Every structure is written in C-alpha cells, then in structure tokens.
Amino acid sequence: MVRLEKLANRVGILYIDNPPLNVLTLKMTQEIISLMSELEYDNDVRVLIITGEGEKAFCAGADINEFMEVRDQVVEKKLKEENKAMLSIERFSKPVIAALNGYALGGGCEISLACDIRIAAENAEIGLPEIKLGAFPGSGGIYRTPRMIGMSKALELMYSGDPITAEEAYRIGLVNYITKRGKSLELAKELAGKWAKRPKHSLTVIKRAVRSSLEISQEEAIQETLELSEKIFKTEDLQEGVRAFLEKREPKFQ
Known part of the structure; x- marks a missing residue:
C-alpha cells in the first residue's frame, strides 16, 4: 500500500509500504497517481518526501509476480500506469525529496529519479537491474538517468544491471546527500521543513523553470x-520578503 503522513510544518511523507522489500504493484502505482493528484491542491503540504517503510528498502522495484501474470494489453497498461506515476511525481508543482532508506532498484530507482533530490542512507543500494530479467528501465530510467549522470555512466549502470553503493551514487551525482543508516528520513524532514517556509509561488516557479529548461x-x-518573473513580482510574498529584508526580520510568507 501507499500511505500519507502530514506533519504540522506543511511537510507530507508518502510511504511505500509493502514489506519486506516494498515492491511496487499495479495497485500501488495507481494509488501514487491518485495521491499526487490530490496533493497538488492540498495547502497543508508544501513539500513532499517519498520514502520506504522500514530500513531495508525504499522500493526494490516492481512486483515480479505480476510479470508472470500479465500478458499483452495488461502489460501495456501496467507500463503506462508506471510511467504515469513517475510523471505525476516529476510534474508535481511542489518540491519532492526521495529519502532512500535501503534498496532502490528498478522501479524504485526510477521513482527516486522523478524526485527533485535524493538522500541516501549509507546502506542504500541503487540500481537498474532490468537487463538481468531480459528487460530494460521502461519507467523513465532510460531518459532520466543520463540527464543526471551523463550518457556513458548511465549506460554502464544499465548494461551491468548491478547496484551501486550510496557512496558511489553520491560520487557520480545520482544522490545529493548520504546519511547514517536509518537517518535519511530525518535529514529529508529537516530540508523539507526549511523549504516549506519559503514562498510557495517561488518554489513552484523555480521547479517549473528548471524542469522546462531541459526541454x-x-x-x-x-x-x-x-x-x-513578471508574475512573481506581483505577489504579496515578494513584497513581504522585501519588507522583511529592509526591517531586518524573518519574512512571514503566506
């Protein structure tokens, strides 16, 4: 299942909860799509964190049992829904942080790639092992990975199918931070709480402009x-930011 926790500081936490490895089922994929749609208009959530339940896995990929059951049109539906879920995360107008508490493999890695930044616990292993099943990263990994770490390194990761450590992921720019085991969510909460205090219009505009600049x-x-910029200069938050700066105080954004 996928569940949401709302914190008092306008931070939301989306848990991928399907023990023991938090594998992603078709139903869970559809739950993500629905939840992201709801959160788009939820003023109680300014920043979203996505993490896995427990300390063993963020998400170890798709439920392999479903691959044994699906055929033809059902396969197409499953892949379409997975891509739709990744896009719902990537196109979410608010900041999204992936807190990688353990294995982030296959579809789990692809979920993290759709987020704005990634924080990995030191025990996390990250990879795109689809080639070992005779497949390939069909839910966004093919085009998101090279944008982050370059074509050559992305191809190496996909050709081998072997996971890399959190340290290596940090070295090549796949993750932004490394924490001690069990501490990735703690750091994610700290960053999210800080960002949630920023003006919401600026957060939205920054994300939109940076994402679109790639296209x-x-x-x-x-x-x-x-x-x-013209729209931002008309907001009350900008006026408040300027006043606060001149008055040497902390701004109180809407």
Missing part, C-alpha cells in the same frame, strides 16, 4: 523566465 532552447528559457 526548450535558451531563447525560450529566457522568455519563460521573464514571464514568470
């Missing part, structure tokens, strides 16, 4: 920046 030309990016 458009420099000229288009400049034009989009100008348009977004």
Whole structure:
C-alpha cells in the first residue's frame, strides 16, 4: 500500500509500504497517481518526501509476480500506469525529496529519479537491474538517468544491471546527500521543513523553470523566465520578503 503522513510544518511523507522489500504493484502505482493528484491542491503540504517503510528498502522495484501474470494489453497498461506515476511525481508543482532508506532498484530507482533530490542512507543500494530479467528501465530510467549522470555512466549502470553503493551514487551525482543508516528520513524532514517556509509561488516557479529548461532552447528559457518573473513580482510574498529584508526580520510568507 501507499500511505500519507502530514506533519504540522506543511511537510507530507508518502510511504511505500509493502514489506519486506516494498515492491511496487499495479495497485500501488495507481494509488501514487491518485495521491499526487490530490496533493497538488492540498495547502497543508508544501513539500513532499517519498520514502520506504522500514530500513531495508525504499522500493526494490516492481512486483515480479505480476510479470508472470500479465500478458499483452495488461502489460501495456501496467507500463503506462508506471510511467504515469513517475510523471505525476516529476510534474508535481511542489518540491519532492526521495529519502532512500535501503534498496532502490528498478522501479524504485526510477521513482527516486522523478524526485527533485535524493538522500541516501549509507546502506542504500541503487540500481537498474532490468537487463538481468531480459528487460530494460521502461519507467523513465532510460531518459532520466543520463540527464543526471551523463550518457556513458548511465549506460554502464544499465548494461551491468548491478547496484551501486550510496557512496558511489553520491560520487557520480545520482544522490545529493548520504546519511547514517536509518537517518535519511530525518535529514529529508529537516530540508523539507526549511523549504516549506519559503514562498510557495517561488518554489513552484523555480521547479517549473528548471524542469522546462531541459526541454526548450535558451531563447525560450529566457522568455519563460521573464514571464514568470513578471508574475512573481506581483505577489504579496515578494513584497513581504522585501519588507522583511529592509526591517531586518524573518519574512512571514503566506
């Protein structure tokens, strides 16, 4: 199952909860899609953390048993739903942090790639092992991984199918932070709590502009920046930020 916890500081935590390895079923994929849609309009959540239940796994990939059951049209539906779930995370207008508490393999790795940043516990193992099953990373890993770590390193990761350690993932830029075992969620909460205090319009605009910059030309990016800046300069949060700076106090954003 997938469950949501809301903290008092406008931080939400989405738990992937399917012990022992938190594998991803079709039903859970659909639950993620539904939950992300609901959270888009939830003012009680400014920043979202995605993590796995327990300390063993973030998500060890898709439920292999379902691959034995599915055929043709059902396979297509499963893959479409998985890609839809990853896009719902990537296109979520608010910041998303992946707290990798253990194995992040296959679809689990692909979930983390759709997030804005990744925090890995030292015991985490991260990889795209689909090739060992005669498959390939079909839920976004193919195109998101090279964008983060470069084509050559991404190909090496996918050709081998072997997982890498949290330390190696940090070295190649796949994760942003490494923590002690059991502490990835703690750091994620700390960062999320800090970000949740930032003006919501700025958070949304930054994410939108950075994400879209990967898809458009420099000229288009400049034009989009100008348009977004015009909207931001009309917000009350910007006025409050300027007042607070001049008055040498902490701003109170909406």
